[in-house]
Amino acid sequence: MDTSQRREQRTASAAEERRRELLEAADRVVLRDGPEASMNAIAAEAGITKPILYRHFGDKSGLYRALAKRHTDALLANLRAALDAPNERRDRVEATLDAYLSAIEARPQVYRFLMHPAENANAADSDRGFDIGRHSAPVLRRMGEELAGFIAERxxxxxxxEVAARVWGHGIVGMMHAAGDWWLGERPVARDVLVRHLADLLWGRLAAVGDRPGAARL
Amino acid sequence: MDTSQRREQRTASAAEERRRELLEAADRVVLRDGPEASMNAIAAEAGITKPILYRHFGDKSGLYRALAKRHTDALLANLRAALDAPNERRDRVEATLDAYLSAIEARPQVYRFLMHPAENANAADSDRGFDIGRHSAPVLRRMGEELAGFIAERxxxxxxxEVAARVWGHGIVGMMHAAGDWWLGERPVARDVLVRHLADLLWGRLAAVGDRPGAARL
DNA sequence: CACTGGGCGTTACCGCAAGTAACAAGCACG
DNA sequence: CGTGCTTGTTACTTGCGGTAACGCCCAGTG
Structure with missing residues (x-):
C-alpha cells in the first residue's frame, strides 16, 4: 500500500506540526495565566476546543509534561554548557549556579510553571497509595540526575x-533550587553575591568558619 | 456583663476543643487518603458536614495550613534538639540530617502532606499574577529561616x-530535602550512608576531591 | 462520478470537588 | 416565655477535567 503509506506520513507530519502549534498556544496561556490555566482557556488560545487537546495529549498532565520537556531541555542545555567550560572547578560551579539563577530571574513564569507540581502521571500506583517520594518537580529530578552523572564521570x-555522586547531584541541585526560590521571592542581594555564598558553602566554608566570639551558650 | 463574658470564654474554649477534634479527624483522613482528600471525606470522618469545616477554617487551605503547622512544629522541635546538642559541629550536623531523614522515613505520609503545595493562600496578589517565588512548601521555608537564624547566631x-546565613540556611535545607526526596523514592542505601555523603558535601569534599584519572576530556 | 473512511472539529453532557445560602434545632440567658 | 447565639443540616451554584456522540471535509477507490 504505497499510497496509504504516503498518506500516513503526510498526516503524521501534519499532526506533529499541529501539535507544535498547540504547544505554543498552551505555552502562551500558561506563561500568562500561570499553571492553573484551564484547558478551556488553552483551547481557546489555540482557536479550537477541548476535545482536540485531549486527542493530542491524552490529558492535562500529558500536555504539561510535553510543555515542561521543552523548557527543561533548553535549561539543561544552558547548564551543561556552563558546567562543561574549560575553567577551574570553582569557576565552572559558579558559572552553572549563575546560569540557573539567571534563567529563573529572567523568566520567572517559566520557572513557576516548571516547579508547579501538577505533572505527576504515574500509572502503576493505584492499588496502593504508595507514591511517596518523588515530590520534587521533574525538572529538579532531571537536573539532579544529570549533575550526578557528571560528577560520577569527572x-x-x-x-x-556512584552513590555519592547521586547524593551530591540531587543535593546540590536542591540547594540551588531552595536558595534560588528564596532569593527570587525576597531579592535581598545581587545575583553574584548569592552565587558566591553558595559556592562558599559548597567549598566547605561551613566547616572552616569559626564559632562566634560572643556566643556564650554552647 | 459578667455572665456574658463567662459564656464567651466557655464557648470559645469549646470551639477550640472542637477545632482540635476536627483537625485530628482531618489528620486521619489526610494520612490515609493523601492530600487530595476531599472536604466531604474529612467532614464525614469528623461525623459532620462541610459547612462546619468551612466555618472553622475558612477554606481548605486554611485547614491544611493549621494541620501543617502542627506537624511542622513537631518536626522543628526535633531538629532543634539535634542541632543544639553539645557536640562537635560535624556531629551536630549529622544528627540533624539524620533526624530529618528519620522523620520522613518513618512517616512518609506526613512528609507527603507537608510537601504538597496546596497551602498557598496569598491575599495581595490578585491584581497581577506576580506571586513568583515561594514555591517551596512552607515547612521548607520555616526550616530554612530557622537554620539561617541559628547560623547567624552561632x-x-x-x-x-546576615545574608550569608540566610543563603546557607535555605541552601542546606534544600539540599537535605532534595537528597531526602530522591532517597525516599529509590532507597538505594542505608540512612547513615546518605547522612555521611551529605555531610561530606557540606564539609567541602567537592572542592577537595581530585579529578578522575581516566577522564580524558577536560 | 458516486462513495466511503478517517482525521479535524464541534456541542452537549457527566462527575466531582470547593464553596455558599438558607434554613432547623438546642440551649443559656433576660 | 422568647430572644439570640452556636451547631448543624440540606440543597444549591460554579467551575474544572474529561468524554460521548455527532458533523464536515477531502483524499483516495470502485
Missing part, C-alpha cells in the same frame, strides 16, 4: 562513588 | 554574615 570519589 | 561569618 570526579574521583573512590568506592561508593 | 557562626562568625564576618560582614555580609
Amino acid at each position: 570526579l574521583d570519589l573512590g568506592p561508593e562513588g | 557562626l562568625d561569618l564576618g560582614p555580609e554574615g
Whole structure:
C-alpha cells in the first residue's frame, strides 16, 4: 500500500506540526495565566476546543509534561554548557549556579510553571497509595540526575562513588533550587553575591568558619 | 456583663476543643487518603458536614495550613534538639540530617502532606499574577529561616554574615530535602550512608576531591 | 462520478470537588 | 416565655477535567 503509506506520513507530519502549534498556544496561556490555566482557556488560545487537546495529549498532565520537556531541555542545555567550560572547578560551579539563577530571574513564569507540581502521571500506583517520594518537580529530578552523572564521570570519589555522586547531584541541585526560590521571592542581594555564598558553602566554608566570639551558650 | 463574658470564654474554649477534634479527624483522613482528600471525606470522618469545616477554617487551605503547622512544629522541635546538642559541629550536623531523614522515613505520609503545595493562600496578589517565588512548601521555608537564624547566631561569618546565613540556611535545607526526596523514592542505601555523603558535601569534599584519572576530556 | 473512511472539529453532557445560602434545632440567658 | 447565639443540616451554584456522540471535509477507490 504505497499510497496509504504516503498518506500516513503526510498526516503524521501534519499532526506533529499541529501539535507544535498547540504547544505554543498552551505555552502562551500558561506563561500568562500561570499553571492553573484551564484547558478551556488553552483551547481557546489555540482557536479550537477541548476535545482536540485531549486527542493530542491524552490529558492535562500529558500536555504539561510535553510543555515542561521543552523548557527543561533548553535549561539543561544552558547548564551543561556552563558546567562543561574549560575553567577551574570553582569557576565552572559558579558559572552553572549563575546560569540557573539567571534563567529563573529572567523568566520567572517559566520557572513557576516548571516547579508547579501538577505533572505527576504515574500509572502503576493505584492499588496502593504508595507514591511517596518523588515530590520534587521533574525538572529538579532531571537536573539532579544529570549533575550526578557528571560528577560520577569527572570526579574521583573512590568506592561508593556512584552513590555519592547521586547524593551530591540531587543535593546540590536542591540547594540551588531552595536558595534560588528564596532569593527570587525576597531579592535581598545581587545575583553574584548569592552565587558566591553558595559556592562558599559548597567549598566547605561551613566547616572552616569559626564559632562566634560572643556566643556564650554552647 | 459578667455572665456574658463567662459564656464567651466557655464557648470559645469549646470551639477550640472542637477545632482540635476536627483537625485530628482531618489528620486521619489526610494520612490515609493523601492530600487530595476531599472536604466531604474529612467532614464525614469528623461525623459532620462541610459547612462546619468551612466555618472553622475558612477554606481548605486554611485547614491544611493549621494541620501543617502542627506537624511542622513537631518536626522543628526535633531538629532543634539535634542541632543544639553539645557536640562537635560535624556531629551536630549529622544528627540533624539524620533526624530529618528519620522523620520522613518513618512517616512518609506526613512528609507527603507537608510537601504538597496546596497551602498557598496569598491575599495581595490578585491584581497581577506576580506571586513568583515561594514555591517551596512552607515547612521548607520555616526550616530554612530557622537554620539561617541559628547560623547567624552561632557562626562568625564576618560582614555580609546576615545574608550569608540566610543563603546557607535555605541552601542546606534544600539540599537535605532534595537528597531526602530522591532517597525516599529509590532507597538505594542505608540512612547513615546518605547522612555521611551529605555531610561530606557540606564539609567541602567537592572542592577537595581530585579529578578522575581516566577522564580524558577536560 | 458516486462513495466511503478517517482525521479535524464541534456541542452537549457527566462527575466531582470547593464553596455558599438558607434554613432547623438546642440551649443559656433576660 | 422568647430572644439570640452556636451547631448543624440540606440543597444549591460554579467551575474544572474529561468524554460521548455527532458533523464536515477531502483524499483516495470502485
